[in-house]
Amino acid sequence: xxxxxxxxxxxxxxxxxxxxxxxxxxxxxxxxxxxxxxxxxxxxxxxxxxxxxxxxxxxxxxxxxxxxxxxxxxxxxxxxxxxxxxxxxxxxxxxxxxxxxxxxxxxxxxxxxxxxxxxxxxxxxxxxxxxxxxxxxxxxxxxxxxxxxxxxxxxxxxxxxxxxxxxxxxxxxxxxxxxxxxxxxxxxxxxxxxxxxxxxxxxxxxxxxxxxxxxxxxxxxxxxxxxxxxxxxxxxxxxxxxxxxxxxxxxxxxxxxxxxxxxxxxxxxxxxxxxxxxxxxxxxxxxxxxxxxxxxxxxxxxxxxxxxxxxxxxxxxxxxxxxxxxxxxxxxxxxxxxxxxxxxxxxxxxxxxxxxxxxxxxxxxxxxxxxxxxxxxxxxxxxxxxxxxxxxxxxxxxxxxxxxxxxxxxxxxxxxxxxxxxxxxxxxxxxxxxxxxxxxxxxxxxxxxxxxxxxxxxxxxxxxxxxxxxxxxxxxxxxxxxxxxxxxxxxxxxxxxxxxxxxxxxxxxxxxxxxxxxxxxxxxxxxxxxxxxxxxxxxxxxxxxxxxxxxxxxxxxxxxxxxxxxxxxxxxxxxxxxxxxxxxx
Amino acid sequence: xxxxxxxxxxxxxxxxxxxxxxxxxxxxxxxxxxxxxxxxxxxxxxxxxxxxxxxxxxxxxxxxxxxxxxxxxxxxxxxxxxxxxxxxxxxxxxxxxxxxxxxxxxxxxxxxxxxxxxxxxxxxxxxxxxxxxxxxxxxxxxxxxxxxxxxxxxxxxxxxxxxxxxxxxxxxxxxxxxxxxxxxxxxxxxxxxxxxxxxxxxxxxxxxxxxxxxxxxxxxxxxxxxxxxxxxxxxxxxxxxxxxxxxxxxxxxxxxxxxxxxxxxxxxxxxxxxxxxxxx
Numbered sequence: 035x036x037x038x039x040x041x042x043x044x045x046x047x048x049x050x051x052x053x054x055x056x057x058x059x060x061x062x063x064x065x066x067x068x069x070x071x072x073x074x075x076x077x078x079x080x081x082x083x084x085x086x087x088x089x090x091x092x093x094x095x096x097x098x099x100x101x102x103x104x105x106x107x108x109x110x111x112x113x114x115x116x117x118x119x120x121x122x123x124x125x126x127x128x129x130x131x132x133x134x135x136x137x138x139x140x141x142x143x144x145x146x147x148x149x150x151x152x153x154x155x156x157x158x159x160x161x162x163x164x165x166x167x168x169x170x171x172x173x174x175x176x177x178x179x180x181x182x183x184x185x186x187x188x189x190x191x192x193x194x195x196x197x198x199x200x201x202x203x204x205x206x207x208x209x210x211x212x213x214x215x216x217x218x219x220x221x222x223x224x225x226x227x228x229x230x231x232x233x234x235x236x237x238x239x240x241x242x243x244x245x246x247x248x249x250x251x252x253x254x255x256x257x258x259x260x261x262x263x264x265x266x267x268x269x270x271x272x273x274x275x276x277x278x279x280x281x282x283x284x285x286x287x288x289x290x291x292x293x294x295x296x297x298x299x300x301x302x303x304x305x306x307x308x309x310x311x312x313x314x315x316x317x318x319x320x321x322x323x324x325x326x327x328x329x330x331x332x333x334x335x336x337x338x339x340x341x342x343x344x345x346x347x348x349x350x351x352x353x354x355x356x357x358x359x360x361x362x363x364x365x366x367x368x369x370x371x372x373x374x375x376x377x378x379x380x381x382x383x384x385x386x387x388x389x390x391x392x393x394x395x396x397x398x399x400x401x402x403x404x405x406x407x408x409x410x411x412x413x414x415x416x417x418x419x420x421x422x423x424x425x426x427x428x429x430x431x432x433x434x435x436x437x438x439x440x441x442x443x444x445x446x447x448x449x450x451x452x453x454x455x456x457x458x459x460x461x462x463x464x465x466x467x468x469x470x471x472x473x474x475x476x477x478x479x480x481x482x483x484x485x486x487x488x489x490x491x492x493x494x495x496x497x498x499x500x501x502x503x504x505x506x507x508x509x510x511x512x513x514x515x516x517x518x519x520x521x522x523x524x525x526x527x528x529x530x531x532x533x534x535x536x537x538x539x540x541x542x543x544x545x546x547x548x549x550x551x552x553x554x555x556x557x558x559x560x561x562x563x564x565x566x567x568x569x570x571x572x573x574x575x576x577x578x579x580x581x582x583x584x585x586x587x588x589x590x591x592x593x594x595x596x597x598x599x600x601x602x603x604x605x606x607x608x609x610x611x612x613x614x615x616x617x618x619x
Numbered sequence: 620x621x622x623x624x625x626x627x628x629x630x631x632x633x634x635x636x637x638x639x640x641x642x643x644x645x646x647x648x649x650x651x652x653x654x655x656x657x658x659x660x661x662x663x664x665x666x667x668x669x670x671x672x673x674x675x676x677x678x679x680x681x682x683x684x685x686x687x688x689x690x691x692x693x694x695x696x697x698x699x700x701x702x703x704x705x706x707x708x709x710x711x712x713x714x715x716x717x718x719x720x721x722x723x724x725x726x727x728x729x730x731x732x733x734x735x736x737x738x739x740x741x742x743x744x745x746x747x748x749x750x751x752x753x754x755x756x757x758x759x760x761x762x763x764x765x766x767x768x769x770x771x772x773x774x775x776x777x778x779x780x781x782x783x784x785x786x787x788x789x790x791x792x793x794x795x796x797x798x799x800x801x802x803x804x805x806x807x808x809x810x811x812x813x814x815x816x817x818x819x820x821x822x823x824x825x826x827x828x829x830x831x832x833x834x835x836x837x838x839x840x841x842x843x844x845x846x847x848x849x850x851x852x853x854x855x856x857x858x859x860x861x862x863x864x865x866x867x868x869x870x871x872x873x874x875x876x877x878x879x880x881x882x883x884x885x886x887x888x889x890x891x892x893x894x895x896x897x898x899x
Contacts, residue, residue: 105850112847177847183824184807184848189768274825280808281823314684315692323702345810345819347828354721361717364669368709369702371673376701378680380693385685393681400673407669408662411720413655413727416818417644420810420845484644484659486814488845491853498841 064148065555070134071451072155074444077126078522080162081437084118085515087111096508098496108492109175113198114165116178120294121205122162124436125247128301129154129212131443132240134451136216138546139237141225141564143556146218150211157208161201168197177490179287180261182272182280187265196265203258206251206290213247216240225545227564231325234544234567235311235318238325239304242332243297250293250336257286281346289339296335298432300328302399302439303370306392309446310374312542313389314381319373321567327373330366334359341406342424344415353412360410367403371396387461388540391442394469398434401473402427405480422507423483430476433514438468441521448525449539453551454532460524467517474510478503543568644814648840648861649832651727651817658723665712725752727818730797730831733758737796737833738864751799751829759797759831762790766802766809766822766844769851775871784874791860793867794837802828807849813842813859821846834861 060068090111094103103111137145145151168174174194176185185195220241224233233241261283263269270276272283303324311318318324340348340356374396383389405427409418418424441461448456482503487494494500538547548570549557566572643660647653730753738760753759763774763783773790774783792798802811804822812819816832822844834840844855862870 105853109847109850109852175849181808181847189807189849274823277825281826315686316694317696319695320697320699320701323697323699346821347823347826350724353724357720358717361713361720364713364716365706365709368669369705372702372705375673375676375680376697378677378684380695381684382686382690382692383681383684385681393677396677397674401670404666404670407716408659408666411658411662411716412724413658413720413818414662416727417655417659417814420812420819481641484642486644486812486842488812488843490847491843493853495856 062152064152066133066137066145066148066151067451067553069148069151069155070130070132073126073130073133073158075130076155076159076162077123077130078525080118080122080126081518082522083166084115084123085518087115087118088511089515091115092508092511094492095494095504097505098498098501099493101493103492105492106175109177109490110169110173110194112490112492113174113177113180113194114169116291117165117198117202119432119436120291120298121202122158122165124298124432124440125209125294126158126205127436127440128243128297129209131305131440131447132216132237132243132301133212135447135546136237136240137219137223138450138549138553138557139234139544140220140223140228141545141548141558141561141569142219142223143558143561144223145215146223147215151215154208154210154212154215157211158205161203161205161208163201164197164204165201168194168201174198179291181287182261182264182278182283183274185261185265186273196262199258199262199265203255203262206254206258209247210251210255213244213251216244217248220244225561225564228545228569229564231322232564232567232569235307235321235324235328236304236544239300239307239328242300242328246293246297246300246332246336250290250297253286253293254290257283257290281348284343284346285339288342289336292339292342293336295428295431296332298435298439299335299367299399299403300332302395302435303328303331305439305443305446306374306395307377308542308544309388309392309442310377310383312446312540312544313386313392314378314383315541316377316381317543317568317571319376319379324370324373327366327370331363331370334363334366338363338410341410341415342419344412344419357410357412361407363403364407371400386445386540387456387458387465388442388445390462390465391438391445394465395434395438395442397469398430398438398472398476401476402430402432402434405430405476418483420489421483422479422487422489423481425489426476426479426483429479430472433468433472437518441465441525444525446540447546448528448532449535450546450549450551450553452529452532453534453537454528454530455535455539456528456532457524460527461521464517464521464524467513468521469517471510471512471514471517475507475514476510478507478510482507538570541574543571545569548573647815647817648835648838649816650731650835651830651832652815654723654727655818658720658727661719662716665716669712728752730754730759730799731833733797733833734795736794736864738793738867751831753799759799760792761799761801762792764790764800764802764811764822766804766806766811766855768806768848769844769855771809771811771844771855771857775874777871784871784878786874788856789858789860791862791867791870792834793864794834794861796864797831797833799829799831802830808846809844809848809855810846811842811857812845813840813857815840815842816859819845834859837861837863 090103094100094108133151172192172194174180174197176190176195180195180198183189220237260269260271264271264273270278272278272280274280307318307324338356338359340352341360344353409415409424409427445456445461448454482500485499487500494504535551537551545562548562562569562573642663644656647656728751730751732754761776765772770787772785772787774785777784802820802822803826804824806824809822810819811822816834817830820828820830822828838861840859842857844852848855
């Protein structure tokens with residue numbers, strides 16, 4: 035609190051005048067906030083596509099031996115569903131929030147490579163267009179990850195698989211570009227005093243997500259390149275007829291998908307940590323433990339990729355290696371949940387929609403990850419892998435992490451992005467069908483799966499005791515879809531017409547709320563000094579202390595009035611909104 | 620509230636004897652399938668306990684520490700020592716499940732010798748294959764299982780290679796006899812899975828995988844491929860008919876005769892057609 039600190043160079047700007055028309059500005063603005071908004075919007079659009087695919091799949095499977103959908107059409111939907119849900123929705127939604135918020139959270143005025151950031155978005159979107167564009171002709175029918183030999187030209191001789199490969203490749207390439215920018219930004223552009231131990235957990239998770247993409251993304255790119263060479267340039271990487279190894283592609287693809295599964299868990303954990311801490315009005319119980327747990331999850335998660343391949347001819351020692359990591363994940367995940375509960379303990383939890391979505395996300399993640407823990411025993415995996423039981427647990431984690439975690443994040447941070455609150459009542463109302471539908475769908479999938487129903491079949495047979503499970507699973511899926519659509523409508527409505535929220539609606543402790551809502555182009559007029567993991571809490575306290583200790587200047591010495599010294603970055607609370615900062619408490 | 624209610628319901632259902640048929644796989648009829656079921660029940664109960672524990676604490680925290688008038692948050696944090704207590708049960712769960720998983724995996728792969736009611740006669744001796752540990756001097760029935768879109772082909776022992784007795788879709792084996800399945804594929808990847816007779820095994824072109832079972836009861840057990848293989852994937856089913864050794868021998872004899880007759884017919888037809896073709 036030294037009043038003699040040298041004045042920091044200060045930038046006071048208004049939003050620069052827009053020279054370009056709206057749409058061009060919208061699509062080519064390389065500001066990280068604009069790119070983040072684009073990512074979020076596009077990912078939510080692809081979420082609607084994923085929901086439509088889910089409805090088609092579950093309509094077909096609502097009764098045994100249904101003939102609503104042609105098997106080939108069904109297989110095309112199945113071959114697109116995982117890519118839509120994971121690569122076109124879950125990851126980009128996380129990336130959008132990360133792009134928007136992480137630089138703000140670390141007190142940065144921008145990102146290291148803004149144009150690379152923008153490029154990453156357009157790569158991802160063109161990937162999505164290629165995949166869905168192939169529906170105009172003939173999309174892939176080679177299954178969710180296009181495993182060879184089925185995806186080799188001998189068995190898939192249309193260009194659908196090529197479109198799938200190119201689309202997935204573009205999207206993943208975009209994510210890798212994004213990760214380069216993200217990792218460099220977070221390494222080099224944090225505010226003074228923002229040591230790693232003080233970085234908000236959301237941004238710590240974002241950092242780990244960046245590394246996950248950097249490590250897992252190129253593996254998938256390599257696999258897709260080899261598959262593309264196999265298909266179009268007479269390659270034999272995966273052709274068993276020429277001693278190629280179909281199993282190699284499975285390893286690479288599963289490494290990527292397991293990494294992305296971990297990505298979603300880590301991202302959701304970051305959101306949950308920030309949201310719970312803000313709404314319980316408490317710092318995270320142990321910041322360092324939460325960070326260490328997330329680091330452990332990010333390392334061990336992808337290393338357990340062979341947990342999905344217990345049935346393949348792999349040496350036993352490798353399978354045991356995968357099982358070790360898959361089971362050991364329980365320790366960091368369990369400690370993380372303990373950390374969350376301890377964060378709630380002794381707090382004053384405001385049960386706003388964001389907090390409820392975060393709690394629901396914990397519930398869904400717990401259920402899904404406990405299921406995954408059970409399936410990760412090798413003998414259990416022999417029974418339930420590739421059945422709807424494994425799919426149900428994965429679905430609970432993905433919906434819990436990306437949908438519930440994503441909605442928690444959007445409810446929490448929409449005021450930051452727009453200056454408006456997402457509708458509380460509608461958000462809470464939508465949570466009920468989402469959660470009920472998810473529980474019903476996941477539970478029924480698991481029960482059908484342990485009875486032996488495989489994934490991705492276009493019909494199941496009557497008389498095998500699967501009718502009831504599938505009926506309830508379908509109804510659950512429909513209820514889930516309705517809930518998600520209600521919440522999407524709520525968010526879309528609130529984006530322009532929500533209740534104005536002011537700059538700092540939740541009184542959270544992290545730095546993004548130091549900027550105005552929405553933030554100006556350069557984020558902060560004054561880059562604050564950070565002295566704890568809750569810099570804004572410190573700033574508010576400093577402002578309060580100063581107000582309390584303030585006395586009217588004595589009239590005896592009015593002539594020694596100095597130009598008002600630039601206070602150290604206590605924030606705009608005392609120097610007014612002229613600085614562009616949010617008025618604080 | 621809802622998760623707690625669901626969890627209580629789940630526990631109640633577990634306790635009920637009927638719960639087993641709802642929450643678990645159907646009964647196994649082979650020693651390896653039984654081991655898989657044991658592992659399943661232990662793992663799923665551990666998972667359920669973790670789910671219930673997390674939800675109980677979560678709900679308690681939310682109910683007790685909701686914002687109310689006059690309550691302010693106690694802003695405390697903790698160091699590493701606070702994590703000693705929760706880490707102990709977690710490590711115990713992890714170590715326990717890991718060791719248990721290895722033990723059950725090994726047990727399920729331990730091929731058991733053919734029982735007293737089984738087929739003792741014309742079965743062949745087998746060496747160690749595919750991670751399975753086979754008791755010395757054990758006799759086993761070796762069946763080749765070949766996945767092809769969208770059928771399973773079964774080749775029975777006996778006869779010259781390339782001229783084996785075979786069947787499609789339905790496999791007939793004697794009861795209480797160790798059956799070694801040598802699984803491969805002629806086109807894309809398939810996956811062999813008869814839930815009552817053990818776990819899934821990949822059928823990969825260019826590679827042989829092995830599994831075994833020893834059915835304890837006469838009956839028919841169904842299953843289907845669990846590896847996506849294109850249009851007909853959903854109908855790529857298989858049935859295993861478990862019969863007495865005498866019925867098995869009769870089946871083989873009948874099958875061989877039928878195949879020989881069919882072959883003779885084909886040769887005859889071919890001969891006729893070549894005769895007509897080479898005619899004037």
